[in-house]
Amino acid sequence: MSETPGFVHGLAGVPVAHSRICFIDGEKGILEYRGYPIEVLAERSTFEEVAFLLIRGKLPTRAELDDWQSQMKRLRRIKYKLIDLLKCLPETGHPMEALQAGVAALGMFYPGRKSRELEPAIRLTAKLPTLVAAYHRLRAGDADVMPKDELDHGQNFLYMLSERMPDAVEARIFDQCLILHAEHSMNASTFSARVTGSTEADAYAVISSAVGTLMGSLHGGANEEVLELLGRLGTPDKVKPYLDDAMAKKEKIPGFGHRVYKTKDPRALILQGLAERLFQHRGSTPLYDVARELEKQMLERVGKKGIHPNVDYFSGIVYHLLGIQTDLFTPIFAIARVAGWLAHWVEQMEDNRIFRPSEIYTGGREVAYVPIDRR
Template sequence: MQTASPAPVEVPRGLKGVVVTDTALGDVRGSEGFYHYRQYSAVELAQTRSFEDVWHLMMIGELPDAAQRAAFTARTTALRVLPPEVADALGVIARGSRAAGALDGLRTALSLLGAGRGFAPVYDLTPEQRREDALVAAAAVPTMLTALYRLGQGLEPVGPRTDLGYAANYLYMLTGEVPGARETRAIEHYLISTIDHGFNASTFTARVIASTGADVAACLVGAVGALSGPLHGGAPSRALDTLDAIGSPDKIDPWIREAVLAGDRIMGFGHAVYRTEDPRSRMLRELAEQEFGGPRVAFAVEVERQVEAILAELKPGRELHTNVEFYAGVVMELCGVPREMFTPTFAAARVVGWGANILEQAADTKIIRPAARYVGPAPSQPVPVV
């Protein structure tokens, strides 16, 4: 005897606000302007701990002591070197993705890495084996991204160094020069602040794929694909494009008013979750003002002030503030990161959060399989005879 299918549950568009699982990795409290990694404020972690410390927290479950930090750092820095079959293929990948950039090339490179390192389906692995694959991938992503960028520019890749931390090594492989302490710490602030951020589109994509039991590389390829969309990871460079388009302080008011009245989106403002100031934006603004200063930072701060005032006037009742992308672009530019590498740099941080979410999801053997509401022509109609 057949049983009737359960009635579908009506949910908001885009699954907004729908809880799909439990997580111990962190949360975003949008009405408070607060988010955390496990039990710690993410902003406080960015201001006080190293990237490796927070990576350890996300993957292992606790902040390391001195001995654990040294062991974890040694373990992950050794994984920065790519397998020969991956390194040798990056030139071909870079030529094929030159127009799209390093992020698109990363999808292919991750697939090769998974094959070269022998990644197996997470369904068939122990928790320790899954974690090792996630560490291998996260350690290799900065090496692959910077090599793809440099090869696309006609430059030789710069190999990783084991004596530099994650952030400093990333800038070194990108520019070919050891960065200063100010630039290193600024980028580290940014990287830590973007490791994880609730069930965003790319993280959810990674978890959906992980729920099928696929290997870590497959999960990460899907996440990178989601991140490549301009509504998710492409805003930092677009926010700087807005600053460039405005040009000078006297043009802020007319430029913004015209854009808002035309219905255009002001890139770098508004967020899907926050209804108050984005804590990441506040932290990066303070960092830019205190550590760098100068006309570029002052102009960005003035644009922020006037945009928020104009939006409050023209769109009363809506809370629209800068999001992380606005000052992320300013900080990365000040640290020498080329504009086309803004979103890839975001990926170099988020790969840690993706990995932690993959591990958490892999522990649950239930596949994620939602339903859709059919709105096409009424079935069942006879098939036309030709």
């Protein structure tokens, strides 16, 4: 069926928008937000500044950044009714499910939510960490922790999770992780955000669609699977028998491969450096030895097919070292990526046309209706 002329399975390589937000060269391993190389932004910028860059289209002046940060701080708190809603969700649920429900509910609290002004964008960027941290604490039977105005975005999230003040090195590394995950052109969740936005649904519906799309194991869910795999393998000597078996069954190895990158994902390179900085700060983890062995053997086996570590490969190790529970990895991805989704929503609405692709019908025609008792 994938041979049908005009049909492109998974829309691979089919442009669906003109965009000024993100440049990627998958062969050379280049990633730029609004033309700024990711390496420079990760080294010199902060998540708040990058969110401004993505959503507003330019780097802020000092006054613009101060204003942006104070608006984000002002909008961090969530209403007690939303806390009550999160309390009612089953603790057996995944925090991504709670986040999607929380974002959808958020839209009901704000009159004028259909506005295309920037306030919903700032509110969503500000409140996603509060929703994730609150659900995480409530599901364990703990009280939620109020945001602290004196902390920056990433630092405040770590604080709301544990009620413990993160040290400066950890907070900076976490902020850099948020920068690395903030945007990545037309991936599945961004496309989902654009499709929802194109119907003129509001920003809350746009972001809850995108959160739902990010949930799957082929997209944001892969970083959880990487950590689960490394933990299951436990020692480097288990890598070879695992790979022999998985490759024979044609299984995909989590954290490897990318639709766009045919070399090591530039974000994986930076994350590996961040993981190593954390090791110096906190001590290493045996999981890293397993990860290095797995990467080495994957390179030997499938490197020439362009299968290399992607962003999810080292992010899980970094979060694990920061003491973050595995099922929060994908929500953290969402906390960062919300900036990219919103940038695409703003851009989509500048020159909107509802998405309405076609399909190639392969079902039956003019089928005779059989009454139910004769089927």
